Amino acid sequence: MSERSERTVRRSDETPEHPDFLWRDPEPRRHYDVVIVGAGGHGLATAYYLAKNHGITDVAVLERGWLAGGNMARNTTIIRSNYLWDESAAIYEHALKLWEGLEDDLGYPIRFSQRGVLNLAHNLGDVREGRRRVNANRLNGVDAEWLTPDEVKKVCPILNTSPDVRYPVLGATFQPRAGIAKHDYVAWGFARGAYQRGVDLIQNCEVHGFRRDGERVVGVETSRGFIGAGAVALSAAGHTSVLAEQLGFRLPLQSHPLQALVSELLEQVLDTVVMSNSVHVYVSQAHKGELVLGAGIDAYNGYGQRGSFHVIEQQMAAAVELFPIFSRAHVLRTWGGIVDVSPDASPIIGRAPVDGVYVNCGWGTGGFKATPGVGWVYADTIAHGRPHPLAEPFALERFVTGALIDEHGAAAVAH
Amino acid sequence: MLRIDCPWCGPRDETEFRYGGQADVFYPEDPSSLDDAAWAEYVFVRGNPKGWFAERWVHVAGCRRWFNTERHTVTYEFREAAP
Numbered sequence: 001m002s003e004r005s006e007r008t009v010r011r012s013d014e015t016p017e018h019p020d021f022l023w024r025d026p027e028p029r030r031h032y033d034v035v036i037v038g039a040g041g042h043g044l045a046t047a048y049y050l051a052k053n054h055g056i057t058d059v060a061v062l063e064r065g066w067l068a069g070g071n072m073a074r075n076t077t078i079i080r081s082n083y084l085w086d087e088s089a090a091i092y093e094h095a096l097k098l099w100e101g102l103e104d105d106l107g108y109p110i111r112f113s114q115r116g117v118l119n120l121a122h123n124l125g126d127v128r129e130g131r132r133r134v135n136a137n138r139l140n141g142v143d144a145e146w147l148t149p150d151e152v153k154k155v156c157p158i159l160n161t162s163p164d165v166r167y168p169v170l171g172a173t174f175q176p177r178a179g180i181a182k183h184d185y186v187a188w189g190f191a192r193g194a195y196q197r198g199v200d201l202i203q204n205c206e207v208h209g210f211r212r213d214g215e216r217v218v219g220v221e222t223s224r225g226f227i228g229a230g231a232v233a234l235s236a237a238g239h240t241s242v243l244a245e246q247l248g249f250r251l252p253l254q255s256h257p258l259q260a261l262v263s264e265l266l267e268q269v270l271d272t273v274v275m276s277n278s279v280h281v282y283v284s285q286a287h288k289g290e291l292v293l294g295a296g297i298d299a300y301n302g303y304g305q306r307g308s309f310h311v312i313e314q315q316m317a318a319a320v321e322l323f324p325i326f327s328r329a330h331v332l333r334t335w336g337g338i339v340d341v342s343p344d345a346s347p348i349i350g351r352a353p354v355d356g357v358y359v360n361c362g363w364g365t366g367g368f369k370a371t372p373g374v375g376w377v378y379a380d381t382i383a384h385g386r387p388h389p390l391a392e393p394f395a396l397e398r399f400v401t402g403a404l405i406d407e408h409g410a411a412a413v414a415h
Numbered sequence: 416m417l418r419i420d421c422p423w424c425g426p427r428d429e430t431e432f433r434y435g436g437q438a439d440v441f442y443p444e445d446p447s448s449l450d451d452a453a454w455a456e457y458v459f460v461r462g463n464p465k466g467w468f469a470e471r472w473v474h475v476a477g478c479r480r481w482f483n484t485e486r487h488t489v490t491y492e493f494r495e496a497a498p
C-alpha cells in the first residue's frame with residue numbers, strides 16, 4: 001500500500017470512524033508543473049480534476065491559511081442551477097450533475113441533500129422574472145416549476161403565505177434538484193482525492209509575488225520560499241485583485257464582506273431551501289438542526305472577514321416576516337467571508353494577461369454551488385492552455401467586447 | 416456598524432449613508448479617443464486594494480451631500496482624505 005492510499009481507520013465508540021489523516025502536510029518542492037494559489041473548494045477541485053481527468057499530478061495547491069478556511073468554510077452551501085442566461089445555466093447545471101455523482105466519485109460522504117429551492121416572488125416584477133426564468137431554465141434542460149402561493153405553502157408549510165403582510169408571497173420558482181451539502185466534507189473529499197493522486201497540499205504558504213522570464217511566469221514567491229511553476233492558476237476568491245496587482249494587471253472585481261449566521265440546534269422544521277431576493281434573506285436548516293441564514297453583501301469594500309451588524313438585523317427581520325415561528329430562535333453565531341464581486345455577477349475564468357497564468361474569480365456570493373463544475377472546466381482550461389467550452393463565455397475579454405452575462409439584472413442571483 | 420464622520424454633520428451611524436465606491440473616477444476628458452479596452456477600464460475596473468482606499472459616501476439620511484474619505488479595507492478605520 002502506498003503512503004498516499006487510504007489508511008485503516010481508528011475506531012471509537014463515540015464518534016463515527018474517521019481516518020487518522022486525509023492528506024499529509026508536505027514541504028514544498030522547488031518546482032511543479034502547475035501551482036494553484038488558494039486551497040478553497042475551487043482550488044482543491046481543480047487539483048483533483050487535473051489529476052483525475054488529465055493525469056497532471058505534478059501539482060501543488062498553496063494556501064496562506066489552513067485548507068478551506070476561506071469562503072469555503074463560511075458559505076451557506078446553497079446549490080442550484082436555475083440561472084437565467086444560457087452560459088450560466090450551462091456551467092451551473094454541469095456542476096449540479098457532478099454534485100449528483102460526487103459522493104461516489106470521491107468515495108467520501110458530502111451530505112448532498114437535494115431538498116429543492118424556492119425563490120419567492122413578492123411583487124409583479126418578481127413574478128414576471130420568475131416565470132421567465134422558469135421558461136428559460138426548461139429550455140436549457142434545468143428542472144424548474146412555477147408555484148402559486150398555495151403550492152408554495154404545500155412545499156413549505158411554515159412559510160407565511162398570508163396575503164395581508166407587507167410583502168406577500170405571490171408565487172415562487174421551484175427547482176427540486178437544488179439543495180445543500182456539507183461544505184467542509186466537500187473540501188476534505190476533494191483534498192483527499194487530490195492528495196491520493198499525488199498532489200501536494202501546502203498550507204501556511206502565502207503567495208506574495210511572482211517571478212517572470214520575459215512575458216512568462218516561471219514561479220511564485222511565497223512565505224516558504226520561491227516555488228517554480230510551469231503554470232500558475234489563481235483561485236484565491238476575495239484576494240484575487242491583490243494577486244493580479246502583483247502580476248501587473250487589474251481585474252473588474254470588488255471585494256466585499258458577506259455575512260451569514262446560524263441559530264441554535266432546533267427540531268427539523270424546514271426541509272427545503274427558501275430564498276427571497278425582495279425581502280432579502282435565504283434560509284435552510286442544516287442536517288444537525290441549526291437554521292442557516294444569509295443575505296446580501298455589505299456595501300463597502302472589505303477584506304476584514306466581518307461586516308456590519310445592521311445587515312444581520314435586516315435579514316433577521318426578513319426571516320421573521322417570512323417564518324413567524326423563527327421569532328423565538330436565537331442567533332448563535334455570525335461571521336463573514338470576503339467575496340469577489342464582478343460587474344455582471346458572473347465569474348471570470350480563463351487565461352490571464354500574463355503568459356502561463358490563469359484566473360478563476362468573480363464568483364462573488366455564489367461560487368460554492370459551482371465547486372465541482374469550475375474545478376472540471378478550470379482544470380481542462382489549464383491542461384490544454386485554452387478555455388473549456390463552458391468557460392469560454394466567462395473570459396476576461398467580455399468586459400471589452402461587451403458580451404456580459406448579466407445575472408445581476410436577471411435576479412435570483414444571490415448565492 | 417461603521418461610524419462615519421460626515422464633514423458637515425459629524426459622526427453618524429453607517430445606516431445613514433450610502434456607499435459610492437472608489438473616489439476620483441473622472442469621465443474621460445476626450446471620450447472619442449478611447450478604444451474599447453480603455454472604455455472597459457473606465458466603466459468596469461475600480462481599485463480594490465487591501466489597505467487604505469480613497470472612497471466616496473453620501474449622507475442620504477442627513478445632509479444628502481457627497482464626500483471623499485479614506486478607509487482601511489482590513490481594519491475598516493477611517494482617516495481624513497489626502498487633499
Ligand SMILES: Cc1cc2nc3c(=O)[nH]c(=O)nc-3n(C[C@H](O)[C@H](O)[C@H](O)COP(=O)(O)OP(=O)(O)OC[C@H]3O[C@@H](n4cnc5c(N)ncnc54)[C@H](O)[C@@H]3O)c2cc1C
Pocket residue numbers: 037038039040041042043062063064065066067068069070071072073074075076077078079205206207208235236237238239243258259260294335336337338339363364365366367368369370415
Ligand atoms: C457568508 C457566505 C455565504 C455564501 N453562501 C453561498 C451559497 O449559499 N451558495 C454558493 O454557491 N456560494 C456561496 N458563497 C460563495 C462561495 O463561498 C464562494 O464563491 C466560493 O467559496 C469561492 O471559491 P473557493 O471555495 O475556492 O474560495 P475560498 O474558500 O475563499 O478559497 C480561496 C483561498 O485562497 C486563499 N488565498 C488568498 N490569497 C492567497 C495567497 N496570496 N496565497 C495563498 N493562498 C491565498 C485563501 O486563504 C482561501 O483559502 C457564500 C460566501 C460567503 C462568504
Ligand SMILES: [Zn+2]
Pocket residue numbers: 421422423424425474477478479480
Ligand atoms: Zn451630513
